Amino acid sequence: MLKYLTGNPDMKLTSNSDVITRDYFDSLLVETRYLDSVLPSTEFTLFGETFSTPIMTAALSHLDNTASDGMVTYARAATQVGAVHWVGMGSDEELERILATGARTIKIIKPHADNKEVFRKIEHAVKAGCFAVGMDIDHAFNSEGGYDSVFGLPMKAKSTEELREFVQAAGIPFIVKGVLSPRDADKCLDAGCSGIVVSHHHGMIQYAVPPLMALPDILFVVGGEIPVFVDCGIESGMDAYKCLALGATAVSVGRHLMPLLKHGADAVADRIYAMTTELAGVMARTGVSSLSAMDPTVIHKRNF
Amino acid sequence: MLKYLTGNPDMKLTSNSDVITRDYFDSLLVETRYLDSVLPSTEFTLFGETFSTPIMTAALSHLDNTASDGMVTYARAATQVGAVHWVGMGSDEELERILATGARTIKIIKPHADNKEVFRKIEHAVKAGCFAVGMDIDHAFNSEGGYDSVFGLPMKAKSTEELREFVQAAGIPFIVKGVLSPRDADKCLDAGCSGIVVSHHHGMIQYAVPPLMALPDILFVVGGEIPVFVDCGIESGMDAYKCLALGATAVSVGRHLMPLLKHGADAVADRIYAMTTELAGVMARTGVSSLSAMDPTVIHKRNF
Amino acid sequence: MLKYLTGNPDMKLTSNSDVITRDYFDSLLVETRYLDSVLPSTEFTLFGETFSTPIMTAALSHLDNTASDGMVTYARAATQVGAVHWVGMGSDEELERILATGARTIKIIKPHADNKEVFRKIEHAVKAGCFAVGMDIDHAFNSEGGYDSVFGLPMKAKSTEELREFVQAAGIPFIVKGVLSPRDADKCLDAGCSGIVVSHHHGMIQYAVPPLMALPDILFVVGGEIPVFVDCGIESGMDAYKCLALGATAVSVGRHLMPLLKHGADAVADRIYAMTTELAGVMARTGVSSLSAMDPTVIHKRNF
């Protein structure tokens, strides 16, 4: 079971997709640009709100085995460091406690077989104060060709038409998580989504194309109309930089932060902050003054 | 001796061609497609008959050292799981016992130097109820530039003309196993064959091109006129998926199943079933509803 | 801290950029050309002066922990072997003692935040007898997105305009060290610089493009107008040859020499001499009679 490895303090790569994704990050090199470079800003604007960093928390779920009240601790960390906070599966009550920390939160809802539950979750998330909602569409199937079941709840793949209804019901930005194909990205646009997370859900399928390898074709389809986020395997400011330089709007970090949760919100916030300063360091050394000044020609592919 | 490694419960890769073939499988990545995806069907139709899975048994021979009455056990497993069954060298009596299990069987005949033996074997297979016959042409030579001898019987390479005569004698579909070259594939078409198995016979020659790497050029030559099967090194539903996505009609699994034979037909059938559900899982996650909906653009080549 | 690893007798690669750079060197192969080849000359002319070798010392700093009076020992070695000598950070008094060895010296000045200090250092270097000066622009930032501080002195990135002022103040050739981008190279030309050192400062940034991989695009921009030197990871005459064959004017060696400093100037001079004879050996075997006869078609990229 790859999906619920929370609570494991010595997080290991759990799918060969994670290993392949790491190899892809490591195959990308950077050229420096020092002349006329200035101190960079990592200020990040999303849906009209401004944040300190484009390094966001990832939509984790069920962190109680990882740390006491882990989901709230996680939200507190994001709030402290001025990062966009994402949250995965959980009760309405838990979401309310998360939002009470002040975290600017994007709620990711599972693709429940019962669409009424989806609509109810959307309505609650909006009312509770999330500034965006979304769905991780990659949780629809299990590994045996049937529909998935998560904590006993039946899942089901969603059609573009159903997605359009979710978008309309939300009223606030609706984001699809788990896109690894230009085809799915195109359908997200059709359905009126406000954002896409390029992700293989930390290796839910083996031999997945690394998100960063899939990014260029997805960006081509999206054509700048909505933000495109990158998820999976990001462990450093350098990893984040490579995603942003190649066109990602922002990145999500989850697995890398989980082992820190048991040390409290400060430890998690410190790590996000350190990754952000490392990102800033690479920006400075490559002549990039702000996120909008990112330039893909800084990146070179190893061919040796 | 690479050819008769049966009976070894800890089957290892026995030729560098097997290692190279594994590397090639591992170099292929997949992109997911979740939106509008439905529960997939693995139903497979061959020569007018319908099967539960495109994962077929491979044409193994002489399994008595592997498991008691191994050849019949193997056939029983294929029958149980609704898979096409292939059978290699063996006596007429053994073939009849195999067919008595109800296995829908394709009999592969060795390239005997004595064509009369070939014709006799074809006639018996047809009469006994095989729904296709064929020949593993890659057993013609030994590794020293002479003709091979199998269990004391002399072998010989076959001409396109001889192949045509076998095809006509059979009357039922005739399949050539051991094609790794567009040139041989073209000759199979000329001779009127009804199918091709792309295979290096689990590494009979060292440094063999992996079947899946040879597949595109062979498919180009075949032009959709006859089914093209892929053999060698398939160990998972993901491996099978990659073959099918790149255009194979179906795949054969042999070495991977052999160590299970001693645990009985159920163990073998269970493994074929598990590989089929894994295949279905990948189909679901890549938006492929049936074998006829396979799409090669899902596959990406590692270049890092 | 990657920057001041002096004093460590067992110098190890300290950044993955160093490892990547080594891999790149190792990916380049040479073809031999024996017919009509003659004994080669490694004579090297720079800014009107003639040297015995295109293998130069690199601009190291603060070598006192490495060897007693290390900076002067280092200069003595360069003088003995007839190599261009480069010197990094240090006091005016130290520079004068270095020049007293007779070393033909290029002084590299840090990008001090206080330009008055830069101008003062330039003026002193010129007066003291350096035959060129320059700046390592890659020391502007720290790894956290702020300006660097070196031995307590604040640094700052320089604009092309400031660079132009330094060039004019110098009067003698002004060289920019730390260029890894055609963009910075172009700005160096604009500012009137007399030379460029392609370098990632032995891995100051992780995942840096290897200098030799960056060289062709930089040479294209420079168009032969000024010399282009290559720095980082050169450990043999073969490494030097590859740089020169691909268009570098000369190369710098620093880290590779440091462990020898504690054995005295002779040991360092001997190593530069040995690398030069090895370079000559490769020149002879590839039909290159002098540095001006270098030919990039001798070099082949591994693709296997």
Place this chain on the structure above:
Amino acid sequence: MLKYLTGNPDMKLTSNSDVITRDYFDSLLVETRYLDSVLPSTEFTLFGETFSTPIMTAALSHLDNTASDGMVTYARAATQVGAVHWVGMGSDEELERILATGARTIKIIKPHADNKEVFRKIEHAVKAGCFAVGMDIDHAFNSEGGYDSVFGLPMKAKSTEELREFVQAAGIPFIVKGVLSPRDADKCLDAGCSGIVVSHHHGMIQYAVPPLMALPDILFVVGGEIPVFVDCGIESGMDAYKCLALGATAVSVGRHLMPLLKHGADAVADRIYAMTTELAGVMARTGVSSLSAMDPTVIHKRNF
């Protein structure tokens, strides 16, 4: 010292060029072609004489430390197996004893600084009954950019003009060994040579282009006018096949045979014979009936 490693029974790869050459062999894959294939012939014709195999001995020298009277034992092995025999440095008397075995011998002469010695050696070889002579031009220089000295005798690089004089003096076919560049190949043609050995002299220079990688460009320049042989690192009939399929006229094997010399001529002859049958085996399985029917499209480059 890479050059005289004879006498070492556990021959190891002695230069990274040998390792790189092995990697290149291993990167080449073959496709099988069984239909219409016949029993192949390895008969090989050179300069009007017919041999049993295109696998020739390499021009080794000074084998006395390897085996008692090693040079003569080596010749006896070639004679027994019907292979072309090559011989390197040695006394006139030794050459006569070699020829007395009946070995059809090609004598390779060192590039002596003193051309009179070269002419004298040519004259002796012709008179003694060699059916071709030649020179290993890659022995001209040492690794330090000077001329080489072999067993106290001074060497020197040869001009195309000098080569022409050697060719004319010989009267019998003159072959240049140590070509790794189309440029040298072109000069050999100009000088009237009758053959070329593509070789890096088992790694005399580090990072040498593998001979088989250099072969296509050299064949393009040679345009079929003279035979082109491949040397270095051949250890199997498969290695030989790859060279021949890609256009080599024949191959030389030396280092691989040396450890067998101490077991006598039979052991060496047996190994050449076994490599030849292995070559025949690959020919049979790839539909190649004779050396003149070799087809480069059988070979595929690994790209994974």
